[in-house]
Amino acid sequence: MSEIEILPAEFNEELKLHYAQAIKAGYPSIAGDHEDEFFDFNVSMVSDPLSTFYGRVDTDQMIEEGIHPGDIAVINKAEEPKHGDLIVTFVNNEFVIRFLDLSHLEDHYILLHPSNRRYSAIRINDIENFEVWGVVVLTIKKWR
16 A cells, blocks of 8 residues: 555646635734735645646654645655655555655665654665655645
8 A cells, every 4th residue: 555645636727715814823913904815725835737746645654744644745746856855756566755865875775764763764776767756845734
């Protein structure tokens, strides 16, 4: 079973959502203006719609990073992966979500790190055939 389920994404239509411009953690101001403000998720949060996909996380391997099962990862396939990026790749016939560790390239291997002490890193020895499927650029937290 994959750690992340890739979901279709549709960006042709506006996705206007109501939002509050500034949410404070203290006491609310009763005197503030309460105009309707809109936030278009597809325009504001997705920089490259043709290369962007969603993935529903289905693992506890990223929980120390605050990413839990049911959360949504926004994945950009056009981003160039860098050391330390949170990536989605295909390993052992399943999609996995991990941190990319390129610090061992001179020794001819790559590590994919989870963010949960109960799990070990995945070592990729065949770096010539290793491919990053996409870079996670945003996560959407599921609170309930």
